[in-house]
Amino acid sequence: MIIQSTISLLLLLIQVPATALLLSRLLKGPRRYPPLEPQQPTPEMLGTVSVIVPTLNEALRISPLLAGLSRQSYEVREIIVVDSRSQDGTPDLVKAAQQKDPRFRVITDDPLPSGWVGRPWALHNGFLFTSPESEWFLGMDADIQPHPGLVASLVKTAAAEGYDLVSLSPQFILKYPGECWLQPALLMTLLYRFDPAGIHTEQPERVMANGQCFLCRRSVLAAVNGYSSASSSFCDDVTLARNIAAAGFKVGFLDGAKVLKVRMYEGAMETWKEWGRSLDLKDASDRAQVWGDLWLLSAVQGLPILILLGFLPLLPLPPLLPLRLLWGLNIFLLIIRFALLLAIAPSYDRKNARGGWLFWLSPLADPLAVLRIFLSAFRTPREWRGRNY
Missing domain, CATH: 3.90.550.10 (Spore Coat Polysaccharide Biosynthesis Protein SpsA; Chain A)
Structure with a gap:
């Protein structure tokens, strides 16, 4: 019980400030400029x-x-x-x-x-x-x-x-x-x-x-x-x-x-x-910004699915406050993730895609996506578009 509480507290310390930062950005969404429409020149x-x-x-x-x-x-x-x-x-x-x-x-x-x-x-x-x-x-x-x-x-x-x-x-x-x-x-x-x-x-x-x-x-x-x-x-x-x-x-x-x-x-x-x-954008960012972004992505995108899957053997949850707070926070992050998936659906043309329904399961790929950013952040490309550098 003590180990579970300690791990839960550590994860909360990582995830809570990252969630607050994420929300501060997402709450700007209603003020955004609408999508461009085709126009005729003057x-x-x-x-x-x-x-x-x-x-x-x-x-x-x-x-x-x-x-x-x-x-x-x-x-x-x-x-x-x-x-x-x-x-x-x-x-x-x-x-x-x-x-x-x-x-x-x-x-x-x-x-x-x-x-x-x-x-x-x-x-x-x-x-x-x-x-x-x-x-x-x-x-x-x-x-x-x-x-x-x-x-x-x-x-x-x-x-x-x-x-x-x-x-x-x-x-x-x-x-x-x-x-x-x-x-x-x-x-x-x-x-x-x-x-x-x-x-x-x-x-x-x-x-x-x-x-x-x-x-x-x-x-x-x-x-x-x-x-x-x-x-x-x-x-x-x-x-x-x-x-x-x-x-x-x-x-x-x-x-x-x-x-x-x-x-x-x-x-x-x-x-x-x-x-x-x-996607790591390391060429346009200083090292502190890259590390900050990696922390944010790990906390709010990479970890939620893994934490919730890890909770399955513990259900029903024991009466430990840190454990229940961690469960609730990651349920909340998963809800945000699916809401964003719904929001970006118009940004995808899946009419002729085979297995287009897998788009809705993309949150399961989040740990891999975050891993890809980590791998890229610490490697300098040596080949790009058929050219060696």
């Missing part, structure tokens, strides 16, 4: 946006992006695809799109210099080639599937809300059982650590961003020397956004589930390997 927006797409062997998934960008209206001045010497015919697909839409052009970036990661290097090269007449720089990944009216909606929202930089969370396309179970648990590690999408975050070190759809004033990007300050970051989007926020500019992260979709990785193993190793 005449003054003519030619105000330069779109940059970094590519490296993206032939199997870039076609929906090219088609979606062609459906954007006259606010898009140019679409520059910066290719890093793809070997699969990616540039040929862009050149074919150019025959139908002259806004497309493809350039090859310079050889990757020491100290740079491939993605920020390609985006930096693209920025240098954008027209100085464009007011906005829009970075987009090759796996994005934009809806008509996306770019107009982004620009109008940024102008109306006074943002110098705004990025969007997408709707994720799921196909296979493993990813339907694992991917929502990995996404939840972000939802627990940061303010909800649509809430303006005042602290630069807590700013969140998504480089898959990343709109920035060209003048602001020029003021910070393009992507130079994020040159060695494997999460360059968050690193750059935090640097821009620290320079005094207004940065926003909004819900874009109604204006763009993304098919990121094929299956659970690729999701675990590729996405999991950038």
Whole structure:
């Protein structure tokens, strides 16, 4: 009995302050900016946006992006695809799109210099080639599937809300059982650590961003020397956004589930390997923040399922107050987890997924998701998108 009480008290000391911090963030949710809706441009927006797409062997998934960008209206001045010497015919697909839409052009970036990661290097090269007449720089990944009216909606929202930089969370396309179970648990590690999408975050070190759809004033990007300050970051989007926020500019992260979709990785193993190793955001955070986030995730996401499963042999519970408080707290955390799962359901396209029902069992993957963040936090990537570093 004494051992059970002592362990319960220790776990309460770990979990109670983490739960209070989590609630302080989640309670901001009702004030968040609503999800973006597709919009039509207005005449003054003519030619105000330069779109940059970094590519490296993206032939199997870039076609929906090219088609979606062609459906954007006259606010898009140019679409520059910066290719890093793809070997699969990616540039040929862009050149074919150019025959139908002259806004497309493809350039090859310079050889990757020491100290740079491939993605920020390609985006930096693209920025240098954008027209100085464009007011906005829009970075987009090759796996994005934009809806008509996306770019107009982004620009109008940024102008109306006074943002110098705004990025969007997408709707994720799921196909296979493993990813339907694992991917929502990995996404939840972000939802627990940061303010909800649509809430303006005042602290630069807590700013969140998504480089898959990343709109920035060209003048602001020029003021910070393009992507130079994020040159060695494997999460360059968050690193750059935090640097821009620290320079005094207004940065926003909004819900874009109604204006763009993304098919990121094929299956659970690729999701675990590729996405999991950038979710720790260690390149954009100091060591204390990384450790603080690991404590929070362990306390409110990783432990509840394990603790509740551990309680099963003890039922009915003995009359020990610490034990009953711990049981109640973790039931409460599990209720929060399922409520958040319901809230993020519109952020997933599971219409054609095999085993889509496993999405609702993703809380059982939470200990694995937290473990993935731990593993990533203490490892420096040596290979990314086919490149060795």
